[in-house]
Amino acid sequence: MTASPPARSAGAPSGDAVLELRAVTTEIRSLRGRVRPVDGVSLTVHAGEVVGVVGESGSGKSMTAFSVLQLFPTKAARVIAGEVLLAGRDLLTLRPEALRRVRGREVAMIFQDAASYLNPVLTVGAQLEQQLQAHDMARGAEARVAELLRDVGLTPEVAKRYPHELSGGQCQRVGIASALACSPALVIADEPTTALDVTIQAQVLRLLARLQREHDLALLLITHDLGVVAEVCDRVYVMYAGQIVEEAPVERLFAEPQHPYTQGLLAGVLDLLDPKPIQAAIKGSVPDLRDPPSGCRFHPRCPHVMPRCSSDVPPLLLRGESRSACWLHDDPDASQGAPT
Amino acid sequence: MSAGRGTKALGAYALERLVNAVPLVLGVIVVNFLLISLAPGDPVTALIGEFPAPPEYVERVRAQYGLDQSVPERLVRYLGSVVRGDLGFSFANRQPVLDLVVQRLGRTMLLMLTTVVLATFVGVVLGVWAARRPNSAVDGGATGFALAGYSIPEFWLGQILILVFAVWLGWLPAGGFRSIRAEYVGLDAVWDQARHMILPVLALSFRYMAITTRLTRASLLEVMNADYILAARARGLSERRVLWEHGLRAAALPIITVIGYNFSFIVAGSALVETVFGWPGVGRLMYDSIFTRDYPVLLGILLLVSITVILVNLVTDIAYALADPRVRY
Numbered sequence: 280m281t282a283s284p285p286a287r288s289a290g291a292p293s294g295d296a297v298l299e300l301r302a303v304t305t306e307i308r309s310l311r312g313r314v315r316p317v318d319g320v321s322l323t324v325h326a327g328e329v330v331g332v333v334g335e336s337g338s339g340k341s342m343t344a345f346s347v348l349q350l351f352p353t354k355a356a357r358v359i360a361g362e363v364l365l366a367g368r369d370l371l372t373l374r375p376e377a378l379r380r381v382r383g384r385e386v387a388m389i390f391q392d393a394a395s396y397l398n399p400v401l402t403v404g405a406q407l408e409q410q411l412q413a414h415d416m417a418r419g420a421e422a423r424v425a426e427l428l429r430d431v432g433l434t435p436e437v438a439k440r441y442p443h444e445l446s447g448g449q450c451q452r453v454g455i456a457s458a459l460a461c462s463p464a465l466v467i468a469d470e471p472t473t474a475l476d477v478t479i480q481a482q483v484l485r486l487l488a489r490l491q492r493e494h495d496l497a498l499l500l501i502t503h504d505l506g507v508v509a510e511v512c513d514r515v516y517v518m519y520a521g522q523i524v525e526e527a528p529v530e531r532l533f534a535e536p537q538h539p540y541t542q543g544l545l546a547g548v549l550d551l552l553d554p555k556p557i558q559a560a561i562k563g564s565v566p567d568l569r570d571p572p573s574g575c576r577f578h579p580r581c582p583h584v585m586p587r588c589s590s591d592v593p594p595l596l597l598r599g600e601s602r603s604a605c606w607l608h609d610d611p612d613a614s615q616g617a618p619t
Numbered sequence: 620m621s622a623g624r625g626t627k628a629l630g631a632y633a634l635e636r637l638v639n640a641v642p643l644v645l646g647v648i649v650v651n652f653l654l655i656s657l658a659p660g661d662p663v664t665a666l667i668g669e670f671p672a673p674p675e676y677v678e679r680v681r682a683q684y685g686l687d688q689s690v691p692e693r694l695v696r697y698l699g700s701v702v703r704g705d706l707g708f709s710f711a712n713r714q715p716v717l718d719l720v721v722q723r724l725g726r727t728m729l730l731m732l733t734t735v736v737l738a739t740f741v742g743v744v745l746g747v748w749a750a751r752r753p754n755s756a757v758d759g760g761a762t763g764f765a766l767a768g769y770s771i772p773e774f775w776l777g778q779i780l781i782l783v784f785a786v787w788l789g790w791l792p793a794g795g796f797r798s799i800r801a802e803y804v805g806l807d808a809v810w811d812q813a814r815h816m817i818l819p820v821l822a823l824s825f826r827y828m829a830i831t832t833r834l835t836r837a838s839l840l841e842v843m844n845a846d847y848i849l850a851a852r853a854r855g856l857s858e859r860r861v862l863w864e865h866g867l868r869a870a871a872l873p874i875i876t877v878i879g880y881n882f883s884f885i886v887a888g889s890a891l892v893e894t895v896f897g898w899p900g901v902g903r904l905m906y907d908s909i910f911t912r913d914y915p916v917l918l919g920i921l922l923l924v925s926i927t928v929i930l931v932n933l934v935t936d937i938a939y940a941l942a943d944p945r946v947r948y
């Protein structure tokens with residue numbers, strides 16, 4: 280290593296890791312073939328850290344999030360390889376009942392379209408109380424629900440409401456209340472503000488950031504919005520076609536994006552602010568994962584493509600405080616980064 | 620319950636629905652009356668019998684029952700008496716039509732309501748069982764059962780049940796409403812009544828068990844794919860609680876709708892089953908009154924059955940509104 284990295288960056292020791300994914304691969308089997316929306320993904324979230332996962336739609340961010348608790352929107356999906364270590368314990372080896380006890384208590388999830396993640400025929404209060412009961416916290420549940428609702432800026436009366444009586448922003452506040460209900464070690468938020476109105480987005484994001492600080496939560500924040508990343512994340516993983524292509528502390532990512540895909544993503548953002556973008560925004564779209572491109576998966580869209588890019592898979596290499604998977608950085612002074 | 624949804628609002632809604640049903644019932648009366656007036660055959664002939672009667676006598680009978688008047692005149696007179704709660708007199712049964720039809724309708728309702736309860740209970744249990752393990756042996760069995768239920772006619776099933784349980788095994792009576800030879804009292808009377816109901820209810824409920832099984836299975840399978848089911852699991856709820864407290868609670872909505880819808884068909888099915896089992900209900904009465912051209916009875920049956928169906932649909936709509944907080948009324 281050339282520079283001594285700060286505690287929460289690439290190459291940091293994994294001692295205080297709350298969550299550590301090691302080469303996790305998730306497969307969806309269907310009649311049309313097998314897809315690996317998560318293909319050998321490794322990532323770490325430390326205590327009190329906000330880690331972002333960014334990438335275009337369809338790059339496998341949600342599937343990575345779902346892989347942690349092994350809950351998928353389709354029955355056909357399954358984690359087929361790797362380890363999901365929660366404070367060192369591999370969740371992939373847990374029995375169903377032990378895994379159930381982790382869900383909602385040690386690891387909580389916040390979803391994109393909050394309203395659809397609430398049962399329309401049950402009151403908000405009933406759904407929060409069910410969660411407390413499921414984790415043997417039934418005593419004083421009603422008071423706890425009122426407290427949680429107040430914490431997220433709602434009135435306790437909301438407990439008596441049905442989801443359709445609430446706005447999108449209020450539903451997401453309920454989602455956040457549910458995530459905090461059992462004081463989890465880790466919260467995974469999958470695009471928590473994407474479905475909301477722009478003005479509400481900022482409010483909900485600020486609320487989430489405040490609660491993260493107050494409770495010193497480890498937060499895995501999945502988003503395709505680089506503005507959100509810049510505002511709240513400490514460290515970022517960039518995902519492309521089911522794989523991590525870059526990891527960096529947030530300032531490094533914006534100051535010196537390493538991977539051509541990251542550079543393209545940033546160019547898309549900077550377009551709005553800077554008349555001379557770093558590079559043209561990325562053309563084309565995420566490839567069909569049933570038949571991913573050979574070598575570097577980004578090569579059909581990469582402006583720097585070289586002959587070896589289409590044949591050899593570039594490894595994630597440490598370069599300064601960043602790691603990236605690109606043959607451009609295959610210079611002799613770069614060393615292979617140890618998984619964090 | 621939130622603002623605008625309460626017992627008061629529900630009562631107002633029910634009242635409004637009842638008021639809206641009045642023109643519908645009036646329409647039913649008029650259409651039935653006209654249809655029957657146009658039907659071939661002379662009720663006077665049926666009354667007097669096939670004997671060659673003197674023409675003056677025939678005319679006197681015709682005038683006595685108002686049958687010499689024009690159809691519109693008779694319709695107006697009929698509507699007037701219906702409004703006063705008088706449905707006429709049955710010559711064949713020597714009884715006021717209202718008393719007769721209400722008594723028979725009560726017996727039919729006993730069959731139908733038992734059928735609805737049994738079919739719903741069995742159908743929901745089998746449907747949940749099948750949905751929990753789609754494409755398993757249990758699911759295959761439930762599918763086979765449902766197919767049989769869809770395709771076997773009630774009257775055929777009724778005859779098979781009589782053959783097996785009454786004729787061969789001798790466990791249950793082959794028909795009738797209750798035993799006539801023995802006079803039972805108290806619990807014995809209830810048991811005697813129940814024994815007479817078992818076979819007709821089975822014959823009548825088979826199809827609706829099948830329909831409810833398929834519907835519960837399909838509805839539950841769909842609901843269990845919903846985002847909020849994933850969220851309930853993510854909150855750490857056990858599979859059992861996810862199924863019963865989230866899945867079935869939401870899957871119940873289409874089931875409630877179909878109970879109301881099925882009811883109209885059960886009315887039709889019960890006429891066949893009553894004939895097979897000699898159950899003295901409204902179906903049998905209808906069958907008999909067609910042959911005796913007992914038109915006041917026929918009209919009375921059609922009127923009261925229509926009102927019953929309207930009421931049952933209202934009750935299911937109210938049940939739906941109570942089960943689904945999104946329904947506005």
Ligand SMILES: Nc1ncnc2c1ncn2[C@@H]1O[C@H](COP(=O)(O)OP(=O)(O)O)[C@@H](O)[C@H]1O
Pocket residue numbers: 307314316334335336337338339340341342343352353568
């Ligand atoms: N419900 C699903 N059924 C089948 N395949 C799915 C489903 N959801 C996602 N996938 C597959 O996984 C890939 C990654 O999806 P996702 O993780 O939702 O991406 P992101 O969250 O980054 O937009 C999709 O391109 C698709 O191939």
Ligand code: SF4
Pocket residue numbers: 538539540575576577578579581582583584585588593604605606607
């Ligand atoms: S490895 Fe090649 S194709 Fe892939 S990002 Fe780097 S330069 Fe582009």
Ligand SMILES: [Mg+2]
Pocket residue numbers: 340341342469470
């Ligand atoms: Mg997503």
